[in-house]
Amino acid sequence: MTTDLPSPSPGGWFSKAEAWLDSRGKGAWIAAMVLGFIFFWPVGLALLAYMIWSKRMFNKSCRHRNGFGSHHWSRGLHTPTGNSAFDAYKADTLRRLEEEQRDFQAFLERLREAKDKAEFDQFIDDRARRAAQGEADNSAA
Numbered sequence: 421m422t423t424d425l426p427s428p429s430p431g432g433w434f435s436k437a438e439a440w441l442d443s444r445g446k447g448a449w450i451a452a453m454v455l456g457f458i459f460f461w462p463v464g465l466a467l468l469a470y471m472i473w474s475k476r477m478f479n480k481s482c483r484h485r486n487g488f489g490s491h492h493w494s495r496g497l498h499t500p501t502g503n504s505a506f507d508a509y510k511a512d513t514l515r516r517l518e519e520e521q522r523d524f525q526a527f528l529e530r531l532r533e534a535k536d537k538a539e540f541d542q543f544i545d546d547r548a549r550r551a552a553q554g555e556a557d558n559s560a561a
Contacts, residue, residue, distance in 0.1 A: 449467070453468050
């Protein structure tokens, strides 16, 4: 006989409630906040403060807060399907996509560094030009 008792660990019930509300989206958070204000206003106020503090109030959806691996559609990406040909294809495709993502991130980093270097070089050239112009003005006077 098993019972579904809350976890004795601190914050266990809170984490479960937060995950449950996150899985249902922003509407569930707003409904919980409104019900909190209706039944006991400090609870509604606490939920409002938590939603603002955790930036749940201003996001399009609460579901993307936990990163890529927590999406309900991505949980099965690395689990075998039983079809070895498809599993090999899927693993190869995922590996290739991850490699392309790393290459693209490296490209963006090189692009940022090149832009920073160009801006710095322009700053140094402008500074040298102003210094030379200032010396020319001083020698002419």
